Amino acid sequence: MTTTTAISVSGLGKSFGATRALDGLDLEVASGEVHGFLGPNGSGKSTTIRVLLGLLRPDEGRTELLGGDPWRDAVALHRRLAYVPGDVTLWPTISGGETIDLIGALRGGLDPRRRAELLERFDLDPRKKARTYSKGNRQKVALVAALASDAELFILDEPTSGLDPLMEAVFQECIRELRADGRTVLLSSHILAEAEALCDRVSIIRLGRTVQSGTLAELRHLTRMSMVVETERPADALADLPGVHDLRHDDGRVRFDVDTDALDDVLRHLAGLGVRGLTSTPPTLEELFLRHYGDELAADGVPAGQGAGRS
C-alpha cells in the first residue's frame, strides 16, 4: 500500500434544496482496515458514499479517496475500488451472470475462477434474468461482481439487508478474507452485530455529522458494563457508589450497569459482600448506538430501559 489513509473526509457538507444531508461530516479510513460506517436510515451514509464515488459534488469540506479527488479523478479512482449499492436495481432482461461480467469488465476485469467460486458460495444461479431475482439475489449479483474484482477498496452500502443468515455468514467470511489480504473495506450498516463481528474501527454518524469514531475497544471504554451478581449480604449500598446505574433486584440477584472507569471500585466493594455468582457483559455496539440515538427513541415514545439506552 502506498497510502496509509484510504479515505479522508473532513467537514463535508451537502444540501439538497433546504435539506442539509451532510453537515460537517468527518471520516478517516486507514488502508487495510474494515471500517464500520454506522447510522440509522437517513443519517447521511448513502450521501457520503455517493460523494466518495464522485456521483455527488460536495458543497464544502475536503474529500480524499485513495490519494485522489473523488469528483475530479472519478474514472481513475474507480478502477481501484468496487462498490455495492444498498438497493440493487438491475436490468430486468439481462441475466445475473451477464450483469456480473458487465460490471466487472467496466471496472477493469474479473477473475473468472473467483467469480465461479463466489457464485458457488453465494448459491446464485447466473442464468436467471434479473427480473426474476428476489431482493436478496439482486444483492448477491452486486456482491459477486464486487468481490470477484481485484480492487484495493471496497465500498459496501448496507450490502446484507436482503440476505438470509446463512448468506450473511458467507458474506462475513468473504470480508475477513479481504482483510487478511490487506484490502480496505468501508462497510455501511445499521446491523450492529455485523459491524461488531467484522469491523476494526467504526464511525457513528447522525444527522450528517460524525458523533463517534474509533476502535470498538475505545468506544466501549466510553460506555458501561452490564453486571449481574449474587451476594451473601444485601448489595443495596451499591446504588450509592459513583458510576453505578439502574440498579434493580431480580430474584435474589442484583443487576446494574457500571461505567468502565468505576469498575475497579465496584469490584472491591462487592468482594466484601461474599460473591456467590457474577456475570458481566461487555457493552455492545447496540448500547453505544442507542446512547447516541436514545433521545430520538424517547421522542418517538419508546420507553427508556427497553433498549440499553439508559441515561
Added chain:
Amino acid sequence: MSTGSSTLAGTGALFRFALRRDRLRLPVWIAAGTFMVVTQSISSQALYETSADLAAYRASVGSNAATIALAGPPVGLDTVAGAVAFEISATVMLIAALMAMFTVARHTRADEEAGRTELLRSARVGRHAPLLAAVLLAALACGALALAIGAATTATGLPAPGSFALGAAVGACGLVFTGITAVAVQATGHTRGVYGLVGGLFAVAFVLRAIGDIEGNWVVWTSPIGWAQATHPFTDDAVVPLLLCLAVAAALVVAGFALLDRRDLGSGLLQPRPGRPAARRTLLSPLGLAVRLHRGALIAWTVGLGLLGVVYGALAESVETLIGENEEALALFGDPDVDQLVDAYLGTTFAVTALLASAYAVSAVLRARGEESEDRAEVLLATATSRSAWLGSHVLVALLGSALAMAVAGVTTGLVRAAQTGEAAALGRMVGAAVSYVPAVWVVAGVAVALFGLLPRVAAAAAWSAVGLFLLITLFAESFDWPGWVSDLSPISWVPTLPLEEWTLAPLAGLVVAAAVLLAAGLTGFRQRDIALG
C-alpha cells in the same frame, strides 16, 4: 354471494373493488372509442354531402388495396353510414381490444406479479375469483362501449339499428380479446409478456383479415376482427358473426379457468427462458449495454416507420387518381403538374415520419434519464465508465437509430413508388427526401439531451412538450396560416420539402450545427451536475 369453500368465493367483493380501482380509467377508454366514431360520423356526413361525392369516394377507396388493408371489407360504401363504419371500425376495435387486455391483465397477472393476489387469496377469496372478477369487469366495459357507440352514433343522425350493430361489433371484438387475455395471463408469468402475447395476436388477426379483405376470400374468417367486421353495420346488421364472437370468447374464458388450475400462484405455464450464464464480449462496454437495452424499441420503431413508408407510398397512387381525375381539384390547385402534387404529398408524409422518428429519438435519450432515476446508472458510473461515455452511448443509439428509421421509411416508400411508376430513380429520390430530415430529427434529440444535462427533473415533461409543439406546427401551421416565426420554432419546418423543393445545403448545415451545440450543452451540464436520486 358465495359459500366459503367455493373457488369463486369473494368474486363480488373483488369485482366491486376492481370497479372502484378503474372508475376513471374505463370511462376514459369508453369515451375515447365513442368520440372517434362520433367525429368520424360528423366529418363524413359533412364531406360526402352529395351522392356524386360518395360515388367518387367509393370508386377511389373501393379498389385501393392499401385502404382496404388498413380499414376493413369495402361493404356499404354507397351510403355515408356504411363509409363511417368502413373507416372507423378497425381503429375502434383496436381500442376495445386494448381496453379488454389492460383491464384483464391489470386485475390478474399484474396483481399476482406484485404479490397483491397472494395477500387477497390468504383471505377468504377463492382460486377462480380474481380471474372471474377481471373478466366480468372487462365484459361490462365492452358492453358499455357498445351501448355508448350505438347511442352516440344514432344521435349524430345515422340509423339506429346500424349504429347499435356497429357498437355491438366493437364490443364483441373486445370480448374475444377479453377471452384471449384470460388465457394469456395463465401462459406467461409477467404482465409485459401478456401485453406482448395479446398485442402480437391482435397484429396477426389484423393481418389475416387484411389479406382476407383484399382478396375477398375465406381468410377473413380466421380472424376475430374479421368476424366482428362481418357484421357489416348499416348494410346487413348480421347477428351470426356476433354470436360466433360471443361463443369463442366464452370458450376462451373457460379455457382460462382450466389452465389456472394447472399452474401455481405467481408462475406461468410457460417457463421463462433462462438467460446466458456469462456475457458475450459485445455486451461488455457502455455502448454494448446501450445497444442491448435499446434494441427492442429500435427494431419496433424501425419496422413501424418502414410499414408506414409502405402505406404512404401505396396511397400516393390514390392521390394521383383522386386529384388527377378531378377537374375542380386541379383548378383549385392552379392546374399544377400531377407529379408535383404527388411530390408535395410525399414531402408532407416525410415530415410526419420525421416527427415520429423525433419521438423515437426523444424516448431513447430519456431512457438515460430512466436509467438514472431508477438507480441503474449509479452502478455503472461507480465503475471506470466516464459520464461522457455512459451518456454518449445512449445518445449515439438515439441519433443513429432515428437516422436508420428515417432511411428505412425512405427506402420502403421509394420501393413502392418505383414499383408503381416503373422508374427506379424514384427510390433514390425518396431516400434522399427522407434522409434530409435527419438533421432536424437530431436537433429534437439534442433538445432532449440538453434538458437531460441541465434540467434533469423536468427533462421528460419538457422534451415531450417540445415534440408536441413541433407536431402542432407541422400539422396546422400552414393550414391555419400561423406567422412565420412560429413555424421557425420547429426544426422540421427548416427542412426543404423534398422532393418538391430544391435541395439546399444551408438550412441542413444550420440544423447540424444547432444539434451539435445542444448535444455539447447537455453533455457538459451532465458532467457538472449531481447524479439525481430519483
